[in-house]
Amino acid sequence: MNYIEHIGKYFAMLGQVFKRPQKGKIFKEALFRELDDLGNKSLGIAAFIAFFVGGVVAIQTALNVDNPLIPKYLIGFATKRSIILEFAPTFVSIILAGKVGSFITSSIGTMRVTEQIDALEVMGINSLNHLVLPKIIAAVFFYPFIISIAMFLGIFGGYVAGSLTGLFSTVDYIYGIQLEFNSFFVAYAIIKTMVFAFVIATVPSYHGYYVKGGSLEVGRASTQAVVWTSVIIILLNYFLTQMLLG
Amino acid sequence: MIEVKDIHKSFGEAHILKGISATFEKGKTSLIIGQSGSGKTVFIKSMLGLHIPEEGDICYDGINYNDMSTDARRDLRKEIGMVFQGSALFDSSTVEENVMFPLKMFTMQTKAEMLERVNFVLNRVDLNNANGKYPAELSGGMQKRVAIARAIVMNPKYLFCDEPNSGLDPRTAILIDNLIQEITDEYNIITIINTHDMNSVMEIGEKIIFLENGLKAWEGTNKDIFKTDNKAVTSFVYSSNLFKKVRQAYLMEG
Numbered sequence: 001m002n003y004i005e006h007i008g009k010y011f012a013m014l015g016q017v018f019k020r021p022q023k024g025k026i027f028k029e030a031l032f033r034e035l036d037d038l039g040n041k042s043l044g045i046a047a048f049i050a051f052f053v054g055g056v057v058a059i060q061t062a063l064n065v066d067n068p069l070i071p072k073y074l075i076g077f078a079t080k081r082s083i084i085l086e087f088a089p090t091f092v093s094i095i096l097a098g099k100v101g102s103f104i105t106s107s108i109g110t111m112r113v114t115e116q117i118d119a120l121e122v123m124g125i126n127s128l129n130h131l132v133l134p135k136i137i138a139a140v141f142f143y144p145f146i147i148s149i150a151m152f153l154g155i156f157g158g159y160v161a162g163s164l165t166g167l168f169s170t171v172d173y174i175y176g177i178q179l180e181f182n183s184f185f186v187a188y189a190i191i192k193t194m195v196f197a198f199v200i201a202t203v204p205s206y207h208g209y210y211v212k213g214g215s216l217e218v219g220r221a222s223t224q225a226v227v228w229t230s231v232i233i234i235l236l237n238y239f240l241t242q243m244l245l246g
Numbered sequence: 247m248i249e250v251k252d253i254h255k256s257f258g259e260a261h262i263l264k265g266i267s268a269t270f271e272k273g274k275t276s277l278i279i280g281q282s283g284s285g286k287t288v289f290i291k292s293m294l295g296l297h298i299p300e301e302g303d304i305c306y307d308g309i310n311y312n313d314m315s316t317d318a319r320r321d322l323r324k325e326i327g328m329v330f331q332g333s334a335l336f337d338s339s340t341v342e343e344n345v346m347f348p349l350k351m352f353t354m355q356t357k358a359e360m361l362e363r364v365n366f367v368l369n370r371v372d373l374n375n376a377n378g379k380y381p382a383e384l385s386g387g388m389q390k391r392v393a394i395a396r397a398i399v400m401n402p403k404y405l406f407c408d409e410p411n412s413g414l415d416p417r418t419a420i421l422i423d424n425l426i427q428e429i430t431d432e433y434n435i436i437t438i439i440n441t442h443d444m445n446s447v448m449e450i451g452e453k454i455i456f457l458e459n460g461l462k463a464w465e466g467t468n469k470d471i472f473k474t475d476n477k478a479v480t481s482f483v484y485s486s487n488l489f490k491k492v493r494q495a496y497l498m499e500g
């Protein structure tokens with residue numbers, strides 16, 4: 001299959017996914033399970049990464065603005081900007097693409113190769129709707145929350161880095177991060193995150209759902225899914241940045 | 247009635263079903279037999295639309311599956327029970343959840359009603375006290391029985407079983423055969439079973455279709471099967487010495 005065919009098949013898949021769930025109660029149960037699997041269980045890693053990346057961004061910025069003419073509070077200001085605009089939404093989404101993407105592909109792929117998907121279909125269940133829609137909803141609504149926490153922890157990481165290294169004063173830093181708060185930037189980050197969340201939920205589902213073969217192929221599909229999800233996020237990031245900020 | 251008309255199915259270069267036609271009637275248990283790799287699984291999966299045949303028609307009570315909309319197909323499938331060769335249980339759900347799943351999805355029953363029905367069918371496959379276990383914690387034969395319970399829990403109009411008693415001990419195998427037979431009679435449904443098991447052939451083979459190399463090589467009843475001279479059938483049936491003796495006894499009886 002070439003790329004065009006894959007893209008066509010992906011959108012055809014979405015056509016089946018976006019149908020009314022056959023039973024509200026089962027959908028709700030699945031949604032809560034996905035919120036836990038895809039959301040809750042990703043909070044820890046996202047927080048950990050955001051905190052340390054925030055620290056590194058602050059240190060790097062401090063090391064690069066040693067010109068005495070540039071006021072020190074710009075370190076806090078620049079750190080805040082980079083974290084809100086890029087590091088929290090994009091960096092954390094890429095991490096989630098790896099963690100959640102491989103989980104989704106391998107769990108759906110295993111269901112495919114052990115005929116569990118056929119079993120659903122033969123009962124008269126729309127398996128795509130049943131398996132994928134709860135993942136999309138869970139990711140699209142939960143990831144903005146994760147990213148918001150990541151923003152906060154990233155900025156806090158910068159503060160901690162400052163106070164531990166003494167490269168900049170925490171008073172300057174706090175002054176810097178309060179400077180010129182632009183709520184559109186946060187909205188921009190949230191919009192980006194929702195788009196990335198959609199990609200993280202659907203692209204790995206596609207790879208898992210259409211896998212053929214056995215456990216080896218499921219493993220391969222998982223790697224493929226992570227690669228493609230990351231590539232698509234990076235490309236979309238470029239276009240969204242141009243569209244929303246350009 | 248299910249009518250299958252001249253279906254062909256290939257995977258890439260490999261032509262697996264080469265034009266098979268058959269009819270399956272209400273209240274009858276039909277067996278599809280044949281060597282491993284002869285296309286039995288592909289045949290019933292094609293009937294269910296899990297494989298899409300390149301040619302041919304499958305009519306359920308006069309309505310052509312090819313002409314049905316996606317929704318109509320789903321409605322039809324709600325009346326189908328299927329036991330997969332590999333059981334295909336939902337591995338992240340317990341036995342009880344597996345069997346209850348179709349009820350939860352398609353009925354408005356209360357939890358207690360569903361539980362009663364689940365326990366009833368589990369009891370019929372002789373599987374008590376396994377409700378809380380996960381498929382990975384069961385033996386192969388127990389998984390098979392859960393799969394059978396799940397397939398019959400909704401009282402299907404059409405029951406498909408892909409080797410329902412492979413991997414079962416003789417006593418349980420007979421129990422399953424009898425259960426399937428009983429259900430078929432009781433609810434007047436169409437039952438189609440893939441099997442290698444000659445015991446089943448003798449017990450419940452009201453109608454037997456013998457597949458060889460993707461073609462229907464023979465069709466008849468369990469009475470005919472010991473009389474036929476069809477090479478393919480005799481070499482399949484009498485590959486076991488036991489059945490050579492059965493045939494002799496049978497022919498002597500007349």
Ligand SMILES: Nc1ncnc2c1ncn2[C@@H]1O[C@H](COP(=O)(O)OP(=O)(O)OP(=O)(O)O)[C@@H](O)[C@H]1O
Nearest residue numbers: 257260262280281282283284285286287288289331
């Ligand atoms: N998904 C598939 N892709 C390619 N070839 C397949 C596929 N499924 C089945 N086949 C091929 O079709 C042929 C028939 O397989 P099938 O599973 O129907 O055999 P069977 O009669 O059910 O055998 P058994 O009694 O061992 O279950 C085999 O040669 C198999 O290799």
Ligand SMILES: [Mg+2]
Nearest residue numbers: 286287331408
């Ligand atoms: Mg088979």
